[in-house]
Amino acid sequence: MQLLRLSTVTTIPVGPVLDSAGLAVITAVIGDFSISKNGTNTALAAGATATSIGNGMYNIALIAGNVDTAGRLLVFVNNTAMSMGPFPYTVLLASVFDAMITNEAGANNGLMIATATERNAIAAALLDLVDGVESTLTLRQALRAIAAMLAGNVEGAQTASEIFRACKNAGTTRITNAGDASGNRTITTNL
Numbered sequence: 001m002q003l004l005r006l007s008t009v010t011t012i013p014v015g016p017v018l019d020s021a022g023l024a025v026i027t028a029v030i031g032d033f034s035i036s037k038n039g040t041n042t043a044l045a046a047g048a049t050a051t052s053i054g055n056g057m058y059n060i061a062l063i064a065g066n067v068d069t070a071g072r073l074l075v076f077v078n079n080t081a082m083s084m085g086p087f088p089y090t091v092l093l094a095s096v097f098d099a100m101i102t103n104e105a106g107a108n109n110g111l112m113i114a115t116a117t118e119r120n121a122i123a124a125a126l127l128d129l130v131d132g133v134e135s136t137l138t139l140r141q142a143l144r145a146i147a148a149m150l151a152g153n154v155e156g157a158q159t160a161s162e163i164f165r166a167c168k169n170a171g172t173t174r175i176t177n178a179g180d181a182s183g184n185r186t187i188t189t190n191l
Contacts (some may be wrong), residue, residue, distance in 0.1 A: 002089050004073065005097040007064045014075050016056030017084045024056030025082050032082060033058075035066060036074040037091075056084075067091050141191035148174035 004010055014033070017025040030050040034043055045065035050058045060075060067073065070093055076086040092100070099111055106113040114122065126132070127140040134142075147167040152174060155163040160179045166172035172190070179185040 002087075003097060003101060004062075004067050004089050004091045005101075006070055006091055006094050007068050008094070008097075009062065009064055010067065011059050011061045012075065012087070012089070013053070013057060014060055014087045015058050015084060017058065017077055017082050018056055019082060026052045026054070026056065028052070028058060028077070028079070028082060030060075032077055032079040033060060034076055034078040036072070036076070036086075037069040038071040038073075141189075144174055144191045145189060 002012070004012075017028050017032075019025050028050060030044055030048055033050060034041055036042070044060070045063050047063040048066055049061045051061070053059055070091050073089040073091050074086045075089070077084045095109070098109055103109050103111075105111045127143075128138050130136070130138065132139040132142075144166070148164040151167045153165040153170045155165075160181075162175075162177040162179075163173055164175040164177070166174050174190055176188040176190075177185050178188070
């Protein structure tokens with residue numbers, strides 16, 4: 001899907017446009033094409049042009065009025081004697097388009113570039129988010145428990161008292177599972 005800037009003149013390639021015999025149409029005019037803005041079909045605004053570039057391919061010169069609605073835009077043929085698959089585009093707000101496409105990353109109004117320290121801070125904030133998984137359980141704590149259960153050393157497997165050790169540190173107990181004869185268990189964690 002191609003991105004377009006809101007209310008900005010642009011030229012887009014479309015095609016191939018074929019006739020009923022499957023041959024390339026090289027005589028299509030702008031009136032043979034329509035657009036759909038977020039599901040509402042409309043004719044191309046006056047001033048738009050279609051130029052054949054060969055083999056049924058066309059350059060459609062859109063005016064600002066053709067791309068004046070943010071969201072989905074489809075270009076298609078409306079002439080029943082011709083066929084062409086629809087061409088999907090996304091029209092972005094000018095500020096979003098400029099941040100993603102026009103402006104250099106890290107520049108004023110460009111995409112933010114995070115330093116290694118900033119990236120680590122973001123990751124730590126997510127991993128240590130209070131109640132990130134359940135009440136009082138962070139994502140980091142949950143991952144430690146999962147790693148201990150799946151990849152850590154275990155002592156007393158299938159007994160009334162199982163101990164699961166940290167995945168990369170066998171000296172650290174992560175989970176102690178105390179069970180009774182009825183199959184009830186009490187878990188103590190050190191995460």
